[in-house]
Amino acid sequence: MKLKNIFLGVFLAALALSGCDVITNPLVQKTKNSKLPSTVPAFIDSSATSGKYSYQNYKVLVEDCMGHTCSNCPPAVYAGDALIAPASSVAGQVVLMEENMGGFADTVTYAQYPDSAFRKDYRSEAGNNWLVEFAVGSYPWGMINRMGFPATDVLFPNWLDSVNANINRNHSAIATIQIHDSVWTSPRIIGADFEVTFKQTLTGTYLLETAIIEDSINDWQLDGATIYGADSVFWHRNVLRGSFDYTGIGTTISATTAGSTWSTFQTYDFTTGENGKAAKWNMAHCYLVAFVYNSTTKAVVQAEMIKME
Numbered sequence: 001m002k003l004k005n006i007f008l009g010v011f012l013a014a015l016a017l018s019g020c021d022v023i024t025n026p027l028v029q030k031t032k033n034s035k036l037p038s039t040v041p042a043f044i045d046s047s048a049t050s051g052k053y054s055y056q057n058y059k060v061l062v063e064d065c066m067g068h069t070c071s072n073c074p075p076a077v078y079a080g081d082a083l084i085a086p087a088s089s090v091a092g093q094v095v096l097m098e099e100n101m102g103g104f105a106d107t108v109t110y111a112q113y114p115d116s117a118f119r120k121d122y123r124s125e126a127g128n129n130w131l132v133e134f135a136v137g138s139y140p141w142g143m144i145n146r147m148g149f150p151a152t153d154v155l156f157p158n159w160l161d162s163v164n165a166n167i168n169r170n171h172s173a174i175a176t177i178q179i180h181d182s183v184w185t186s187p188r189i190i191g192a193d194f195e196v197t198f199k200q201t202l203t204g205t206y207l208l209e210t211a212i213i214e215d216s217i218n219d220w221q222l223d224g225a226t227i228y229g230a231d232s233v234f235w236h237r238n239v240l241r242g243s244f245d246y247t248g249i250g251t252t253i254s255a256t257t258a259g260s261t262w263s264t265f266q267t268y269d270f271t272t273g274e275n276g277k278a279a280k281w282n283m284a285h286c287y288l289v290a291f292v293y294n295s296t297t298k299a300v301v302q303a304e305m306i307k308m309e
Contacts, residue, residue: 036191036267041182047306052092058173060166061291061303062096062159065131065141067104068118071224074234076140076156081237083159090163095289095303097213099240100124101131104139113230117220124274126211126248127240134298149298174199177208177290177304188270188283190308192244194290195263202256205295209250210266211243212273212308215285241281242274253292283308 047055064080066073083094100122108118130136134143134152142154144162154162176199181192194210221234244266245251255262270278291303 036189037184037187039184039186041191042185043183043308044181045306045308046180047178047304054092055176055178055304056173057093058167058170059093059095059303059305060090060163061143061145061300062094062163063143063146064096064098064156065101065134065136065143066098066139067100067102067106068120068122068219068221068234069106069108070104070139071222071229073104073140074221074223074225074231076142077235077237079156079159081235083163084237090160090167093167094163095291095305096238097211097240097289098236098238099127099130101127102136102139113220117230117232118222120219121277122217122236122239122241124240124242124248125246126243129248145300145303146293146298147300152298172199173302174202175292175302177292177302179288179290179304179306181288181306181308183283183308185283188279189267190270190288191265191267192288193263193265195261196253196292197261198256198258201258202294202301206253206256206292206301207250207295208253208264208290208292209243209248210245210264211248211289212241212268212281213238213287213289213305214241214281215239215287217285238287241286242268242278244268246274250293252295 062080062083064076066076080096082088083090084096085091105123107121110117135150140156142156142159143152144154144159145166146152176197178195179192181190183190194208196208215238217236217239218233219236221231222229223231251264253262270281270283286308287305288308289305291300293300
């Protein structure tokens with residue numbers, strides 16, 4: 001509670017200084033995508049500090065690129081579910097994102113299904129940009145820490161082996177990401193502080209990408225394994241909804257030497273985000289995702305996720 005009280009004080013101080021343009025601490029980057037309310041937030045949370053979900057542990061980013069009209073995609077979703085299940089051998093060390101992108105994620109009308117089927121567009125601006133950047137050409141397309149750029153695709157039967165290989169190479173985190181978030185649920189706005197600490201010096205340019213995912217979405221999905229060829233209540237997990245910067249590029253980290261800490265305070269408006277689509281997201285099912293990656297190789301060195309409310 002003491003940490004949360006301190007964080008609340010930081011938020012209130014940020015509100016009081018919202019008219020200032022000068023950042024006195026060169027290691028603090030502030031990004032504002034909306035105006036924060038002046039009332040006390042309805043919810044405050046922070047990254048776990050102990051146990052298998054602690055932000056101090058090394059974590060692997062797993063991305064499942066798919067679409068609701070891809071009949072071959074459900075097995076990859078199940079593979080991702082298995083990775084994050086509490087009983088999984090890598091539970092707590094995987095940050096999973098389902099990214100709907102490309103033509104298979106387009107809205108479609110089928111004569112054999114209700115008019116409401118496949119009418120929701122789960123694509124995002126960040127996901128659209130990643131589709132091009134990583135040359136996603138087949139579905140499902142899997143990325144494990146975005147390694148091997150530009151040939152990033154890892155077949156879903158190999159996801160667990162790839163995750164374990166990354167864990168074995170990185171027994172401890174090279175960098176850690178601690179997230180503190182406060183949610184103003186009435187006006188549907190979130191403010192979050194992302195704090196990156198480097199355990200060893202990294203050369204090159206590194207960026208922090210921050211995103212919002214929504215879990216437990218039940219909707220239509222083509223599934224070649226079902227008798228009717230489609231599932232009307234398919235369980236979509238950790239669906240990428242959008243990024244704080246909208247582009248999916250992230251924010252450049254100014255200090256990457258061992259022992260240095262860099263932080264960025266960012267806000268997101270759940271009424272105007274993604275050209276208004278954010279107004280229909282279920283905030284109670286949303287999580288914050290953050291990951292640090294190399295600007296040249298695109299390789300992710302650490303990821304973190306916390307429940308938003």
